[in-house]
Ligand SMILES: NC(=O)C1=CN([C@@H]2O[C@H](COP(=O)(O)OP(=O)(O)OC[C@H]3O[C@@H](n4cnc5c(N)ncnc54)[C@H](OP(=O)(O)O)[C@@H]3O)[C@@H](O)[C@H]2O)[C@@H](O)CC1
Ligand SMILES: Nc1ncnc2c1ncn2[C@@H]1O[C@H](COP(=O)(O)OP(=O)(O)OP(=O)(O)O)[C@@H](O)[C@H]1O
């Protein structure tokens with residue numbers, strides 16, 4: 511069987527959910543206990559053979575290609591307008607890290623949509639950010655007010671939606687049920703408006719329980735850390751993480767969810783849109799202070815916006831995944847985060863904090879793609 515025929519067969523597998531064949535397979539998988547991934551893997555391997563090892567991405571080449579030149583004819587906003595949906599009573603650092611990283615890399619405007627409790631705190635970290643105190647948690651809303659507050663919250667974000675090049679949903683969002691309902695409404699509007707979305711942190715918690723929010727949306731990137739990836743694999747593939755077949759499992763996960771890009775964060779970063787898998791293993795920092803994933807989500811937002819702009823202005827024909835702006839943006843963000851973390855660690859050692867890494871973003875980008 512040709513590999514393309516086999517691949518399309520595999521895709522069809524993802525559509526089994528409503529068929530009798532799928533129910534029979536599910537029964538078989540369940541009867542085998544925790545071996546469902548092996549079953550899937552064998553199907554994949556049967557389909558594609560033992561595919562070539564996952565290639566290291568030419569991340570610096572990608573950065574050079576998509577980073578826009580500094581052109582005095584550009585006006586404010588053309589280098590990127592990013593919005594972070596996140597920030598609640600508990601977490602104010604995460605949305606700040608994501609939003610400020612976007613600016614430090616070169617976006618022109620960075621907004622944060624958060625709860626009232628978080629807004630003043632985030633504003634006090636930086637006057638550069640545009641902060642909207644619009645999200646509401648259950649404790650502040652009576653049951654009989656919920657429908658109207660929902661409409662107001664979603665409406666406030668929708669007013670701005672079309673101006674954004676990318677949304678980052680989840681850093682420091684929390685897990686309040688009413689707040690997450692409103693964020694589901696925001697994601698639906700973003701999809702309708704064709705706005706790319708990076709889903710991270712508690713945004714992944716939301717999406718994992720409502721896969722339809724991202725299913726089939728080619729402009730969505732999911733950025734799970736080690737715990738979030740475990741939960742995603744468990745929920746979607748109904749099995750455990752398989753590190754021996756990491757690339758195949760990731761590819762399968764992206765296909766199973768449907769047309770999204772998944773960025774699996776870890777000792778090495780793996781990125782797949784279900785077509786190919788790219789690896790970025792540039793050495794980073796051994797410090798694992800919280801917040802590095804937040805820098806990454808803001809960075810993916812900027813680079814994927816730049817990749818989208820680049821691709822729409824060139825007629826390059828290339829491999830399908832390398833014409834996927836979300837994959838290119840993810841590869842670029844991974845490399846820049848890792849280089850910046852290494853640079854920060856070289857001078858700060860054990861005292862390295864997320865804010866130190868953010869300070870290294872500009873310098874690290876300058877080495878790869880000088881501003882002029
Ligand atoms: N400076 C800041 O502001 C930073 C803020 N950050 C923000 O923190 C948030 C969580 O992200 P994280 O990375 O801690 O998630 P992760 O590793 O899955 O969780 C570890 C364990 O905690 C638990 N758990 C988590 N949230 C829970 C909840 N609301 N309620 C109850 N349990 C919860 C979780 O349990 P489980 O999901 O398994 O039930 C798991 O066992 C997210 O918004 C992120 O952006 C970070 O970006 C760092 C910098
Ligand atoms: N062991 C490691 N060695 C080197 N770099 C790593 C390692 N683990 C993660 N990273 C880098 O740090 C980035 C953030 O990953 P991490 O797993 O810390 O995210 P996170 O847990 O979501 O972070 P946050 O604390 O912001 O929520 C990854 O993209 C990766 O490049």
Ligand SMILES: [Mg+2]
Pocket residue numbers: 710711735803804
């Ligand atoms: Mg995180």
